[in-house]
Amino acid sequence: MIEPSTLPGDPTELHLRISYDDGLCDTPQVDTLERWDVAVLHRRRTHHGGDGPAATNDCTDADCPSCTVEDVTIGSMAFYRVHLDRGRNAYWAMEEESEDLYETAQVLLDPQTGSLTGEVSELLEYVGTGLLDGELEKRYTAHRFHQLVSRVPGVGTTLGAYLLAEIGDRPVERFDTGRSLAAYAGVSPVTWASGQTVRVAFRRASSTHLRSALHAVAFSMVGHSPGAQAYYGRRRAAGDAHATALRKLGRKVLLCLHYCMASGVPYDDAVAFGYDPAAADAPTLRREKPLDEMEIVRARDMLATPGATVTATARAFGVSRQTVYRHVLDRPRAW
Known part of the structure; x- marks a missing residue:
């Protein structure tokens, strides 16, 4: 059984000293590697009364003339910061600096490019996404419209949080009607009329981020909502392009969400798309x-x-x- 080691003195007197080591300044690695030294220090008081000096904590007088204070190093370590986007190839720089860094470079870096390997990059992205998802879900579930948006088929935590973030915290107060919110999102066209000439154009003065969120919502709903899938199919059969059909679907969903936010009525997919789930001709979800x-x-x-x-x-x-x-x-x- 390994016995735990004890810290010297009072643990509250421990602190760190971090310093930049400029030993690499005159080497080819200066732009690629940074070395930082970290020392663990213990602030020790030494009482010089009596026959000889002795470390003590018994002296309660902070201004005792017989006591001196010094920082004693009880441990140290070195950290390297590696820059992958400047200077020379980071792989070769780490190889020349030390054997330990070279072993690390063999695991993480591509020798030809000096960048992270594809497997490491994807692993970091996957782990980072998992950490962010936990915090995102925590904040998303605390939003007052979380229960409403979570009822929309195909809208999970990430997409729901994205949508609510772009709509804002006070959509009912900011937008009197669903039409104004749809105009802000850029999913309502702009119409010009002069005499017998009528022209309909894409609304560019809008929130591109909210429009992008609605595009993702509509795309996901086509694969998860029978009503949305049937609506999308009807728009494509009428001659609409893929993006146009998704934009119209996004507008329809946004109008329903604004109504639910203003009235407090929970979202119902069958009501939103006007069908009876119990009817024989009710749309069914086809997934390939x-x-x-x-x-x-x-x-x-x-x-x-x-x-x-x-x-x-x-x-x-x-x-x-x-x-x-x-x-x-x-x-x-x-x-």
């Missing part, structure tokens, strides 16, 4: 898998090869990275 079973097996084999990345695999099969995460790697990532 983006990858069949053979393609999933091939994608897994591709990812198992050394150096393969999710991005390259997604491009090879013509799908998004989220599709690879969800269907190939079985890592669902909520919108």
Whole structure:
């Protein structure tokens, strides 16, 4: 059994001293590596009364003339900051600096480019996304319209938080009607009329961020809401382009959300798209898998090869990275 080591003296008297080591200033690594030294210091009081000096904490007089105070180093360490975007190749700079840094570079960096390898980049992105998702979900669930937006099919934590952030905290007070909110989002066209000439144009004076959020909401709802899927199909059959049909779907959803926010009525997908779920002719959700079973097996084999990345695999099969995460790697990532 390993016994825990004790700290010398009072732990409250411990502090850090961080200093920049300029030993690399005259080397080729000066623009690529920074070295910082960190020392753990213990502030010790020494009482010089009696036969000889002795460390003591018994002296309660802070201004005792027989006491001296000195900082004693009880531990130290060195940290390196590596710049990947300037100076020389970071891989070779770390190799020349020390054996420990070289071992780290072999794991993290590409020798040819000096940048992070594809696997490390994707791992950092995946871990970082997980950490951010926890904080995002906490703030999203605390929003007063969380229950309303979470009832919209296809809208998860990330997309719901994005939508609420762009709509704002006081949408009813800021926008008297849903039409004004739709105009702000840029999903309502601008009409000019002069005599017998009528021209309808895209509304550019709008919130591009909210319009982008609505585009993502509409795109997701087509795969999760029977009513939204049927509405999208009718717009495409009427001759609308893909983006136009999604913009009209986003406008319809935004009008419904504004009404629910103003009235307190919960969102109901059947009411929003005007159908009876119990009726025989009610729309049903048709979902097609983006990858069949053979393609999933091939994608897994591709990812198992050394150096393969999710991005390259997604491009090879013509799908998004989220599709690879969800269907190939079985890592669902909520919108």
